Amino acid sequence: SAVISQKPSRDICQRGTSLTIQCQVDSQVTMMFWYRQQPGQSLTLIATANQGSEATYESGFVIDKFPISRPNLTFSTLTVSNMSPEDSSIYLCSVERRDRAYREQYFGPGTRLTVT
Amino acid sequence: SQQGEEDPQALSIQEGENATMNCSYKTSINNLQWYRQNSGRGLVHLILIRSNEREKHSGRLRVTLDTSKKSSSLLITASRAADTASYFCATVRGSARQLTFGSGTQLTVLP
Numbered sequence: 001s002a003v004i005s006q007k008p009s010r011d012i013c014q015r016g017t018s019l020t021i022q023c024q025v026d027s028q029v030t031m032m033f034w035y036r037q038q039p040g041q042s043l044t045l046i047a048t049a050n051q052g053s054e055a056t057y058e059s060g061f062v063i064d065k066f067p068i069s070r071p072n073l074t075f076s077t078l079t080v081s082n083m084s085p086e087d088s089s090i091y092l093c094s095v096e097r098r099d100r101a102y103r104e105q106y107f108g109p110g111t112r113l114t115v116t
Numbered sequence: 117s118q119q120g121e122e123d124p125q126a127l128s129i130q131e132g133e134n135a136t137m138n139c140s141y142k143t144s145i146n147n148l149q150w151y152r153q154n155s156g157r158g159l160v161h162l163i164l165i166r167s168n169e170r171e172k173h174s175g176r177l178r179v180t181l182d183t184s185k186k187s188s189s190l191l192i193t194a195s196r197a198a199d200t201a202s203y204f205c206a207t208v209r210g211s212a213r214q215l216t217f218g219s220g221t222q223l224t225v226l227p
Contacts, residue, residue, distance in 0.1 A: 042217045043204070043206075043215075045214050045215070045216070048214065092159065104161055105206075107159040107160075107161075108158055110158045
């Protein structure tokens with residue numbers, strides 16, 4: 001499986017500020033995704049991070065709130081902008097390996113965000 | 117939005133017993149994957165079963181898939197306290213690459 005790291009692992013932020021989360025993979029991957037997991041809930045896809053182009057957002061998520069970058073095949077960032085307490089969640093990136101035929105996805109360790 | 121539901125929502129068993137979790141989904145799929153999450157940390161990929169497969173094994177894990185009923189089950193045999201975690205099913209639809217997660221089952225294995 002791919003080795004995926006995320007920074008920071010956790011943070012406590014003030015309302016109205018922004019936080020950028022980094023996702024680094026140890027090998028080139030075709031697909032990278034960002035998910036949100038609200039407290040006690042399952043995972044919801046925020047967007048697909050496309051290399052060299054704008055991310056593809058799911059319904060209910062917009063670029064102004066969650067800008068995403070993916071400058072190459074091993075790295076992506078997610079920014080949570082103008083945060084409110086409702087943004088308190090675990091944010092996870094996932095990747096799909098190029099050499100895997102059946103679309104297995106592997107997840108990073110997550111970033112636990114608390115907004116006060 | 118979540119495609120599927122899992123039941124039970126919570127399951128508590130004794131060490132050594134088997135644990136069965138069920139997952140139902142709503143639309144046709146390309147494959148279904150099971151993940152484990154320990155205490156709100158990252159997800160660990162357990163097993164993938166393709167839509168043309170009916171059963172798959174990996175160590176103490178057994179996964180079944182019934183596409184006619186749009187359901188899957190995960191069986192963990194001879195459970196251990198270390199199996200205590202949340203278990204999620206996730207589906208991939210058609211040519212899409214994104215995962216759609218079920219609601220999850222919280223498994224507690226008592227020593």
